[in-house]
Structures are given as C-alpha cells and as structure tokens.
Amino acid sequence: MTRDDLASFRAGFAHCELVMLADTSAGTVLTFASAIHQGQERLDDLCTTACTLFRSELPVFGLAVLSGPRGSKLFLQSPRDPSEVICAVLGPRADVPTICAALGRLADQESVT
Amino acid sequence: MTDHPSIATILARAAALGTDSQTLNAPTAEEAQGFVLDALAACIAPRDLTILDGGQPLLRLEAAAGQLSRLVSLPDTAPAEARALAGHPLMFTDLETVARTLARLLPGDQQLQCRSAPPAQPPDPAQPGIAVDALYRQLGLAPPDAVIPDRWAYLLDAAEEMLIAVVEPGKAPRQICPDRPMTGALERQIRTLLDPPTPAINTLDKNEILFFTLASDPDLAIGLAQEGAHPRAMVIEAGAMAEVAAFWASLAHVPLACAR
Secondary structure (H helix, E strand, C coil): CCHHHHHHHHHCCCCEEEEEEEECCCCEEEEEEECCCCCHHHHHHHHHHHHHHHCCCCCEEEEEEEEECCEEEEEEECCCCCCEEEEEEECCCCCHHHHHHHHHHHHHHHHHC | CCCCHHHHHHHHHHHHCCCCCEEEEECCHHHHHHHHHHHHHCCCCCEEEEEEECCEEEEEEEEECCEEEEEEECCCCCCHHHHHHCCCECCHHHHHHHHHHHHHHCCCCEEEEEEEECCCCCCCCCCCCEEHHHHHHHCCEECHHHHCCCHHHHHHHHCHHHEEEEECCCCCCEECCCCCCCCHHHHHHHHHHHCCCCHHHHCCCCCCEEEEEECCCCCEEEEEEEECCEEEEEEEEHHHHHHHHHHHHHCCCCCEECCC
16 A cells, blocks of 8 residues: 555545554554644554554454544554554544545455555 | 643644635534634634635634634625624624624525635734624524533433443443343453553543444444543444444534523
C-alpha cells in the first residue's frame, strides 16, 4: 500500500483527516496521508494505540473504532498481514459506516495485489 | 495546548476538519439553527462568518468570545426590524428579533456551509452583543452536554434494538436480546476487560468509547466506555458497530430540541 493509495482514499472523504499504515509488529509508521501537517508525535500516538489494541491481551480482531467528541479513529487489520493496521482519523461529522466499508475495500484490494 | 476542554475540543475539531469549510445537510430547523449557533459559539477571536445555503451566501454574522456582536448582512427575506439592525452593534434587547430572524432564515431542508474570516474592523468591546447561550435558549435549543447528563444511559436507550447485553461493574450482566444469549466465556472476557488496570481502559479519554470485534465471535462487538471511575461494556451486533460509534461521536455537537 503506497502513500498515493492512502492519499486518494483520504481525498474521497471530506471529514477524513488522516490515513496511516502501521506495522504493529515493529511499532512503526509505514506511510500516511493527511489533510494538514501532522507532527511525528501524533503519528506515534496513533501507532501506539494500534499496538495496544492488536498486540496486547485484548481480544481485538479485525476492526476497532474509538469514538469521542473530537471524532472517531478507525483501526483495521490487513487481511493479508494482521500485523499491518490501517488507521483513519475522522472528524465528528464523518460518515463512519461508509468510511468503515471503504476502508474494508481498501484493505481487501491490498490483500489481492 | 491548553488544558481548557472547550478550547482543546474546538482546536481538535478544527484540525479534524482540515482546511475545508464545514458543510452540513440540515433536514430540520433544529439542525440548521444548531449549525449556525455552533459556529458562533466556536468563535473565540473575532470572526466574520458567512453562512452559505446551497453554495450561495445566506447571511453574514460577526462573533467574538461566544457572543454574536453584529448582523453584517441579511437577505431581503429577513424581517424588516432585523435588517434595520444590520451593521450596528447588537444589544441583549435585540435577542428576540435576532432569534426570530435566524428561525425564519434557517427553516431546515438546507445544505449549509460556514466560511470564516477576520472581521474588517475589531468589534467594540463596550458592545458585547448577544450571548450564543441566550440564542440557544430563545430558539428552544440546548447543547447536548446540557441535556444529556448520562451519555451512557442515553446511548443504551438509543441503541436498544442493537444491544445484546450490558455489563457494568458490581452488577449482574443485563441480557437485552434473549435470542442472542451471552456465553459464559464472553462474559468472563468482558469482566476481565472491566477489571482495572486494563490497556483498553487506558486508551480511552473522557467521553470516548471503544468498539471492537472479537476473534472468538466475529459477529459480535464489544463497546467499552469509562464514565468517571467506572468502566462499563456493551455487546452489540458487529454490523452495527460503526453506526453506534458515529452516534456517540455526534452526541457532542449536534444540538437537540428541548422544551423552552
């Protein structure tokens, strides 16, 4: 999955601020695309949350959604390699179900290429 | 970054929305009026706000410090007494006129957008204008924070048809959907999640909820939240997870109609 893939995905949704691909086995950010400049600290925080969700004793598998007054964060494991997690940061007015479905299609496309 | 929650929230929302101006499909008057009042309330520094309907300018307002300070320009459809106020500093005695004007110009079934710019001249501090809170009350609206004292209970009510079970510390699990009994293994799993310290709870900020699907039962999703010191969980159909999460996120900013 390239930065261009993430950028074109993000451009499809006005309330999608950031899309990032994280490697939770190494705890690193592989690539990302964002509407505005993102500090490394914010990317690292998102990566840490992905690692906490998918690499701790939590029984999380597949998809996790963290929602609050500032919007929602989606975390989706890649079907091809579950250690890779696509993260998306959405604004509070985002259409979460539609973006979740699109994120699933993005991950599925990646798994067959 | 300041610790003031409202400032932090406003900054985060601005960042989350990127550089695009906000657009809202407002099918009801409450949503249309709430959209404009939300935009006014978010103005800390003086701002000149242009409200567009379907891409066309509808009205221009000037706001600062959570106060509506001036009606800059209004369409011909606005009440004559409001058009007479345009361009002049507003006073609290103009509250009814301004509320009536907003009600007339924002009847719902609109596609609204808000553009923000610095005002041509700073507002006169001796003329503070009309508090947005007073406009909320005059229009029969209230921010949900004021009308939803217990968001968790509100969510449970709203998501009743999707709920399978609710687990709260110190209480027996409540089975909501008798057709989908919660297994003992799932119940034990949730109780483990609710016993602090848990990594899941540590990932939650105030008023956040975490939904996730399970490897053991991919058709189910667990929602974890923490109200005060007490973590709690709900079990829902996995297919409803995104909708319920979006509903929870929307609770913070969509004004709700309430009794005057």
